[in-house]
Amino acid sequence: MRNNMLSFKEKAGAAQEDCLCFxxxxxxxxxxxxxxxxxxxxxxxxxxxxxxxxxxxxxSLSCVIERCFIETGPEPDxxxxxxxxxxxxxxxxxxxxxxxxxxxxQGDGSVSVIRNAEIDQVVYYSDxxxxxxxxxxxxxxxxxxxxxxxxxxxxxxxxxxxxxxxxHRSYVFTANTGDSTVSVIDADVNTLVSTISxxxxxxxxxxxxxxxxxxVLHRNANLxxxxxxxxxxxxxxIPLVGAPRKIQFEPGGEFAYILAGGSSxxxxxxxxxxxTNTFTVSPAADDFALDPNxxxxxxxxxxxxxxxxxxxxxxxxxESLSNFETPNLIVTPIIGDFAYLENGELGPNAVxxxxxxxxxxxxxxxxxxxxxxxxxxxADGTRAFFLEPYFEASPENLTVVxxxxxxxxxxxxxxxxxxxxxxxxxxxxxxxxxDDNTVTVYRTSDYTAVTVIPVGxxxxxxxx
Numbered sequence: 001m002r003n004n005m006l007s008f009k010e011k012a013g014a015a016q017e018d019c020l021c022f023x024x025x026x027x028x029x030x031x032x033x034x035x036x037x038x039x040x041x042x043x044x045x046x047x048x049x050x051x052x053x054x055x056x057x058x059x060s061l062s063c064v065i066e067r068c069f070i071e072t073g074p075e076p077d078x079x080x081x082x083x084x085x086x087x088x089x090x091x092x093x094x095x096x097x098x099x100x101x102x103x104x105x106q107g108d109g110s111v112s113v114i115r116n117a118e119i120d121q122v123v124y125y126s127d128x129x130x131x132x133x134x135x136x137x138x139x140x141x142x143x144x145x146x147x148x149x150x151x152x153x154x155x156x157x158x159x160x161x162x163x164x165x166x167x168h169r170s171y172v173f174t175a176n177t178g179d180s181t182v183s184v185i186d187a188d189v190n191t192l193v194s195t196i197s198x199x200x201x202x203x204x205x206x207x208x209x210x211x212x213x214x215x216v217l218h219r220n221a222n223l224x225x226x227x228x229x230x231x232x233x234x235x236x237x238i239p240l241v242g243a244p245r246k247i248q249f250e251p252g253g254e255f256a257y258i259l260a261g262g263s264s265x266x267x268x269x270x271x272x273x274x275x276t277n278t279f280t281v282s283p284a285a286d287d288f289a290l291d292p293n294x295x296x297x298x299x300x301x302x303x304x305x306x307x308x309x310x311x312x313x314x315x316x317x318x319e320s321l322s323n324f325e326t327p328n329l330i331v332t333p334i335i336g337d338f339a340y341l342e343n344g345e346l347g348p349n350a351v352x353x354x355x356x357x358x359x360x361x362x363x364x365x366x367x368x369x370x371x372x373x374x375x376x377x378x379a380d381g382t383r384a385f386f387l388e389p390y391f392e393a394s395p396e397n398l399t400v401v402x403x404x405x406x407x408x409x410x411x412x413x414x415x416x417x418x419x420x421x422x423x424x425x426x427x428x429x430x431x432x433x434x435d436d437n438t439v440t441v442y443r444t445s446d447y448t449a450v451t452v453i454p455v456g457x458x459x460x461x462x463x464x
Contacts, residue, residue: 022068023084027123028122034146036155040111139164181457200221246287255268292335306320337357338353424464
């Protein structure tokens with residue numbers, strides 16, 4: 001995307017010359033059609049047994065590339081160029097229905113009609129100026145024979161799939177604090193495929209549960225950037241009052257929640273990409289986590305030693321725990337009824353298991369930790385990966401925990417790692433290494449390095 005960036009003066013000139021506008025037209029890869037079919041007198045079609053068939057010709061269909069603006073940041077001059085790929089013309093359809101029988105139920109014929117479907121629509125947006133689709137890939141789907149009613153003839157409806165949906169690629173994203181970019185790694189081939197420039201320094205990020213968007217937090221700018229994971233471009237920015245610290249997604253996939261400034265939790269509707277609610281938390285929170293069932297959220301405060309439970313719908317304080325020394329890091333799995341809470345005044349620190357049903361400590365992990373950086377769960381919730389700072393004198397900075405028993409099962413050494421992401425099949429870990437500007441892929445069967453991928457400067461956070 002940034003390869004196509006222009007100065008504001010150049011953009012204004014281009015707008016005047018080419019009547020350039022913002023990319024506001026909705027893109028659709030499909031077009032509906034309906035073909036009425038008049039039956040010869042004395043012949044009938046039984047809708048219960050009728051079968052439709054369509055052949056098509058798209059020789060009259062053409063591709064038009066249209067440049068348009070997209071917003072890449074909150075400032076008026078933070079604008080980039082994208083390309084709307086439009087298909088225009090006619091798709092000629094030969095629509096047939098069979099069997100056609102006479103009034104006595106005899107015969108096994110068919111009846112056909114030629115129908116022209118007029119096409120004029122943006123099928124997708126692209127970073128490339130010559131990214132036209134192959135019209136030979138057009139398919140016809142969802143054919144339905146509609147019986148005559150109220151004087152209307154028999155008809156066939158269906159969908160022209162002008163452009164097939166792209167294969168969903170598995171991406172790994174890193175927030176690079178050194179050059180204000182997000183690096184995009186294709187996890188299928190472990191190769192850097194895109195670098196997305198941002199308006200401000202990214203400090204954390206998270207991927208929506210449907211994998212459609214990546215939310216990037218800018219702690220120093222009180223801002224959230226939203227990346228469309230199909231186009232790999234910033235499509236929206238949301239200003240906040242307070243520095244965003246952490247993002248969580250509720251299990252229904254409808255809302256994102258962001259802890260900002262310690263005293264506010266923002267609710268963002270993922271569909272509309274707008275703030276729909278703001279909850280005030282008191283005292284200010286060091287960390288927060290969502291209930292796996294989507295009913296509550298939990299905050300920690302290490303100064304007055306309290307863990308609070310809030311109603312996620314109303315923001316009302318429900319209950320508090322005050323029996324932990326300096327509670328700070330708190331995490332919950334996507335699937336489960338527990339939370340892991342790091343606590344301890346002098347160190348090394350303990351990790352308590354909080355039973356969320358009773359909101360009480362049920363056990364502790366059978367290991368102490370020297371200030372955890374993060375805890376990351378596997379997609380199925382069966383494993384938790386506890387990451388500590390790396391020291392040569394104590395190199396085993398990764399602890400793998402069995403979440404069914406809440407006991408550690410192995411340790412490993414991941415030098416210089418600041419954050420982790422686990423593949424959905426639990427086979428690999430992607431580890432961000434900010435001092436080396438790299439991501440190292442580790443095999444979870446033996447925690448050996450498989451490959452090292454160069455990324456942007458200072459990758460401090462990673463998500464998949």
